[in-house]
Amino acid sequence: MALYSETVMDHFQHPRNVGKMEDADGIGEVGNAKCGDIMRMYIKVRDGIITDVSFITFGxxxxxxxxxxxTEMIKGKPIEEALELSNKAVAQALDGLPAHKLHCSVLAEEAVRAAVKDYYDKNGIAYDPAMFGGDCAECHLNQE
Amino acid sequence: MYVYADNAATTQVSRRAAEAMLPYFTEVYGNASSLHTPGQRAMEALQAAREAVAKAINADHKEIYFTGGGSEADNQAIISGAMMGARQGKKHIISTAFEHHAVLHTLDKLKKQGFEVTLLPVHENGVVTPEDVAAAIREDTALVTVMFVNNEIGTIQPIADIARVCHEKGVLMHTDAVQAVGHIPVDVKALDVDMLSMAAHKFHGPKGVGALYARKGIAVVNVIEGGQQERGKRGGTENIPGIVGMAAAIGEATEHLEDDMKYVTGLRERLIEELSKIPHSRLNGDREKRVPGTVNFCFEGIEGESLLLWLDAKGVAASSGSACTSGSLDPSHVLLALGLPHEVAHGSLRLSLSVYNTPEEIEHIIQAVPEVVDYLRGMSPVWDELERGERPHLI
Structure with missing residues (x-):
């Protein structure tokens, strides 16, 4: 379908790292069912490196x-690098998204951050709360 | 196998309609307003088509105005009804919450011009009652416009009863019959409506052509100004091939209507029977009061656009009222009007059949849909929460 790039269709039909993770070190969930998309991201962390990652998504x-x-972009990367993942980078890696779908890449960025925050919280790792500002609800409100 | 099950969006042009059109591109290409022989032959074709369309809905040929499609006919009907009312100081219009946007957006425009609009509820079964209409009619009501068949869920509205209620109170009645003509019997005299809209491409005619029925006495207002075409009510050189194709298609559809309805209803029933077996699914709209070909389901825990993309990959063309397919953040206004929560409306699927679908194709759909629903539920956090009891099932 012309709506999406070949890369988007490839990742849609052959999603990488899909599925729940039973022994995750951090779990982040963003979005809400009312808006039509929810992403849940699981990460496994060893020595500051994201050794494994998986997701499930309604959307x-x-x-x-x-x-x-x-998930492909953060797997095997240090946590600091994962936190730098931007929605733009995700959209670019997908060879672009239609304008009204850009919020999906924002959700992906936020899901990664939410998973890292959960990992920090569970392990008592201190962080600057300002690093984790803004969530999906705001994103949707801004769009409306 | 690839199955086209999106006939409420548009249909394939029938061979008879396509063949009827062909000579009017290359042989009889005169302008129907011209005095010379080629022009007069085009005029004859136009007149014959007008008579055929009129006959199909039991109207007089003078009551048929060809338009550029169903949306234009809806615009023209509503504006005409509104202007007739306004001349008597009546500036209130009644419609329903689940009309097509061709109606709703025309009403929005009239609101800006000082009209008041009441949108009636459509109840959980997607059917408006004549009692609702009667209760909403006021001294200053100019027009009631209620669709004959809803485009998304396929429910049939009691148009004859609504028209009776309107006329008892001296109110004009229009129906958007775009999804009805060619699918169920439509007789403007029996219905006693004042105006009715139709579109050729919904009944195996070509796109870009439709018609407005306006009974004698209705002061039709132009939407497109121009020459004296359509008795001065619709400017622009007539689309003779399109109009001829529309006439051929409506003739074909009405000739076989009873048999086709029976056949397509049989296909639909098989679909409903099997898709209802999917856990936490819901058939939208009244079980009985529905057009033969349209089925609309919600599947909890999944989102409609990904469902459509997967069905396309598996060889089924369908449609959905999910927000992601509409380009907005809200799911279909039709499903919300039924009272469905947003999260359920996002997971909707419309399958709309035609006489060209085969029983084998229906079996293909019956196999593909549960596979895709299962797969998407398997990767859905919403379904995960439903299954673990962290979120209550809504359907």
Missing amino acids: CGSAIASSSMA
Whole structure:
């Protein structure tokens, strides 16, 4: 379908790292069912490195593809690098998203951050709360 | 196998309609307003088509105005009704919450011009009652416009009863019959409506052509100004091939209507029977009062756009009222009007059949849909929460 790039369709039809993770070190969930998309991201962390990552997503084609691409982009990376993952980078890696679907890449960025925050919270790792400002609800409100 | 099950969006042009159109592109291409022989032959074709369309809905040929499609006919009908009312100081219009946007957006425009609009509820079964209409009619009500068949869920509205209620109180009645003509019997005299809209491409005619029925005595207002075409009510050189195709298609559809309805209803019933077996699914709209071909389901825990993309990959063309397919953040206004929560409305699927679908194709759909629903639920955090009892099932 012309709506999406081939890369989006590839990640939609063959999502990478999909599924729940039973022994995750951090779990982040963003979005809400009312708006039509929820992403849940699981990470496993060893020595500050994201050694494994997986996701489950309720949402449209671009939401699923964005989740899949984000997991590939942070797998094996230090946490600090994962926190720098931007929605733009996700959208670019997907060879672009239609304008009204860009919020899906924002959700992917936020899901990664939420998973890291959960990992920090569970392990008593101190962080600057300002690092984790803004969530999906705001994103949707801004769009409306 | 690839199955086209999106006939409420548009249909394939029938062979008979396509063949009827062909000579009017390359042989009889005159302008129907011209005095010379080629022009007069085009005029004859136009007149024959007008008579055929009129006959199909039991109207007089003078009551048929060809338009550029169903949306234009809706615009023209509503504006005409509104202007007739306004001349008597009546500036109130009644419609329903689940009309097509061609109606709703025309009403929005009239609101800006000082009209008041009441949108009636459509109840959980997607059917408006004549009692609701009667209760909403006021001294200053100019027009009631209620769709004959809803485009998303396929429910049939009691148009004859609503028209009776309107006329008892001296109110004009229009129906958007775009999803009805060619699918169920439509007789403007039996219905006693004042105006009715239709679109050729919904009944195996070409796109870009429709018609407005306006009974004698209705002061039709132009939406497109121009020459003296359509008795001065619709400017622009007539689309003769399109109009001829529309006439051929409506003739074909009405000739076989009873048999086709029976056949397509049989296909639909098989779909409903099997898709209802999917856990936490819901058939939207009244079980009985529905057009033969349209089925609309919600599946909890999944989102409609990904469902459509997967069905397309598996060889089924369908549609959905999910927000992601509409380009907005809200799911379909039709499903919300039924009272469905947003999260359920996002997981909707419309399958709309035609006489060209085969029983084998229905079996293909019946196999593909549960597979895709299962797969998407398997990767859905919403379904995960539903399954673990962290979120209550809504359907």
